[in-house]
Amino acid sequence: MDTPRSNFLKTQIQADLDAGRSDCVVTRFPPEPNGFLHIGHAKSISVNFGLAAEFGGQCHLRFDDTNPEKENQIFIDAIQEDLRWLGYEWHGEVRFASSYFEQLYQWALVLIDAGNAYVCDLDAEEARAYRGTLTEPGKDSPYRGRTTAENRDLFQRMRAGEFADGACVLRAKIDMASPNINLRDPILYRVRHATHHQTGDDWPIYPTYDFAHGQEDAIEGITHSICTLEFEDHRPLYDWLIEHLPVPHRPRQIEFARLNTSYTVTSxxxxxxxxxxxxxxxxxxxxxxxxxxxxxxxxxxxxxxxxxxxxxxxxxxxxxxxxxxxxxxxxxxxxxxxRAFCVLRPLKVVLTNVDETSVLRIANHPSDESLGHREVPFGPELWIDSDDFRESANKKYKRLVIGKRVRLRGAYVIEADRCDTDKAGTVTTVYCRVIENTLGEDPGDGVKPKGVIHWVASHGAATxxxxxxxxxxxxxxxxxxxxxxxxxxxxxxxxxxxxxxxxxxxxxxxxxxxxxxxxxxxxxxxxxxxxxxxxxxxxxxxxxxxxx
Ligand code: ATP
Ligand code: MG
Ligand code: MG
The missing domain is CATH 2.40.240.10 (Ribosomal Protein L25; Chain P)
Incomplete structure (x- = not known):
């Protein structure tokens, strides 16, 4: 279904197709397997799978599994089950960012060789101080001038597991004075000695989201990488990496607003x-x-x-x-x-003029006959909801009252004669009479029931x-x-x-x-x-x- 507001993504994709920038549409849904899918993900799924279907394209499922400590096979399984339950089927195999780790590593070396990346030994606190602020430009890291040979050697040793967590990082060499903080020599790789659910202990270094995501898109031939607005400021970096690497495709990142729903958290x-x-x-x-x-x-x-x-x-x-x-x-x-009957707060009703049980045939749906009928036992003793009875009440109360009539849904009209109460004054049993010939008919004496209530016969009940x-x-x-x-x-x-x-x-x-x-x-x-x-x-x- 189309809505006016959903048009901007479609319009941009259509423009790319018309201008020949894309010749097909390939999208992806890229969850990190660190939790279950929520309603916000459902929105992203609907957008990505929806656009692919609309343009006759494909949508991939890709686990963005670059943070091994927080991720888990349980989440990988749950996400696939939930996606299928929602009614979507991804194109081809399930994909994993981790299966591209070797390619990403090789591309990091390409950046190093071109003088576009360097190994930096600043610790997290120092790096923060060097990064500057929104109003202050950053300062070059003292390690920014390392030679290509030195960087290559250090990065290969990072990969070989020679450094402890946090000892050094690989950074892109872009511009420490950029007004966009994402371009101030962003981190591409971190040292992290962690066992990964897919790659085991193969890797002591892991790529950051920024380095991994666009390249994964490029490897898979994603044409439109749709993400949420917080990545808008990362788009220049996304494009910079694509431009500086020999990637096989040029994906395009487009952002839309996250779905937030009231009374909900979606983090x-x-x-x-x-x-x-x-x-x-x-x-x-x-x-x-x-x-x-x-x-x-x-x-x-x-x-x-x-x-x-x-x-x-x-x-x-x-x-x-x-x-x-x-x-x-x-x-x-x-x-x-x-439809079915369930009595939440059971109150006993005795039908004084009924002594045999019977079975009524009741429609399962008021308007859809294809849902069929069911056999509902009826008999001398029933349960009704205690909220549906009062000894006396004003005219607004359209349920059972002593001396008044009500219809039992799908069954007869009954009239209440009297009730028993316990010492605390709580009604325990209501004694009623069935009005003759009222199955699907109004009472012959013209005294119509005040309302309709639900019920369950006690001999045909379960709890x-x-x-x-x-x-x-x-x-x-x-x-x-x-x-x-x-x-x-x-x-x-x-x-x-x-x-x-x-x-x-x-x-x-x-x-x-x-x-x-x-x-x-x-x-x-x-x-x-x-x-x-x-x-x-x-x-x-x-x-x-x-x-x-
Ligand atoms: P969280 O903060 O809950 O961890 P996330 O964005 O980090 O969310 P991912 O697993 O990375 O979670 O999300 C997979 C995809 O779903 C991403 O493309 C993300 O942009 C999208 N997404 C997540 N939350 C929402 C949301 N509330 N509305 C729309 N899209 C969302
Ligand atoms: Mg997250
Ligand atoms: Mg994420």
Whole structure:
């Protein structure tokens, strides 16, 4: 789907094609495997895969794995699973920046040989002082004048593992007086004696993002390297490296604004803090804005894709209301989720004029007949929600009241006669009568029911655990909080252990989503749900209750 705001990337790509600067479109999604994918990544995925599809091109999946200490095979696997779940398939093999380490090393030597890179022994603090500031130019490093032969020798020894972490770096020789700090002799390689998940102990040096990314793009024949705005100031460096190296292609970097959603953090570092502190139940906790969390929450992938398209793509940072994603989720589920009955706060109803059980055939969806019907047991004793009964109430209360009528959804009209209460005054049982001939018909005496309530017959019921989720943060912009954990909503999970469900729901498959009528959308938990111990997570309520 097209939106006016998504046009600027397309316009630029189209212009490149028209001018012959590109003859095809190849994009890439380049996650660092240091965490799970989140909603911001979903946006990047939608942009990169979307543009490739739109122009008949290809999109690669490339792990930008240049920081071995923070990366992990678990994340590599999870990212692929999440991408596929979202509905995308990358072109060809999964690619790894680490498989280009030898080529990158050779290109670093090319820069050295041309006098465009040097080994620098300043430590981090000294280097910072030499770098200057936004208003002050930097100063040349005392090591900037090393000869090519000396640099070659030192760099080869860095590669051979002769130096300790932090002892020296390889820097590009560009311009310490550049107004763009990224061009003040940026670091290309660091010494880091770390075991890498792909390359083991082969490399004691690792390229920086700046040195690696554009060259990886060039190796893969990426035509348009789409990234977020914080890399705009790195683009001159990206282009400088491409110009000074014998790369096989000339990719073009284009930036767009990150997606920020309210009540959410989309920084892997912060998401990791939530996981490591035990604030949530892992990366796929249903409250997490991760793809795996949204999956476990019951969000349909199509709704996430739809949302990412709807928000468009812009060049200025903004905050998107989380309600917009929820609106998309609700819209998809309203059309696709089968209906079922679940009573959250069970109250017993005895139907005094019913003495036999029967089975009713009830449609699974109000408008989509293809979702079929199910058999729902009916009998002399039912559960209804205790919020759906009052001994007396004013006219605004459209549920069950003594002396008044209500329709049981998909079944009969009943009228309440009396109730039992316990010592504390809590109603324990409501005694009602079924009004004859009211299955799909209004009562013959013309006294219509006040409303419709859901129910479960006690002989055809099972119990379920329900996990009711609320937003994870109290603050609309939790990313700004100094202490992330201080803005966590400590009431974001409420558990009901003994909700009553209709028997058919015990057959639900993990990840199946239902509309529990009048309550909300619920998904059978991916991990905890089984026929013997049903567990459902609240996906989303039936209406937007966030109030903006
Ligand atoms: P984080 O700060 O969470 O670690 P990152 O940008 O470092 O994010 P990467 O794994 O490098 O994470 O991201 C892979 C791709 O996803 C990059 O191209 C990045 O620009 C993009 N991306 C990450 N977050 C967002 C976001 N919020 N909106 C749009 N694109 C994003
Ligand atoms: Mg990154
Ligand atoms: Mg990062």
């Amino acid at each position: 892997k570092r912060k998401l990791k803090l939530l996981v490591d502190s035990g604030t949530v139940d892992g990366w796929d906790d249903p409250r997490m804005p991760t793809v795996a969390g949204m999956r476990r929450r019951g969000y349909p992938p199509a709704a996430i894709r739809h949302f990412c398209e709807e928000v468009g793509t812009s060049r200025s940072d903004g905050m998107v209301d989380m309600a917009m994603l929820e609106h998309a989720v609700r819209g998809h589920l309203n059309e696709t989720a089968p 379920a655990e329900l996990r009711l989720y609320d937003r994870l943060f109290n603050d609309a912009n939790p990313g700004r909080a100094e202490e992330l954990l201080s803005v966590v909503n400590t009431d974001s999970l409420a558990t009901i252990v003994d909700a009553v469900i209709e028997e058919s729901l015990t057959n639900a498959e993990p990840e199946q989503v239902f509309q529990f009528e009048r309550e909300g959308y619920f998904v059978a938990d991916r991990h905890a749900h089984s026929n013997a111990t049903p567990v459902f997570n609240l996906t989303i309520g039936l209406r937007d209750t966030w109030g903006g």
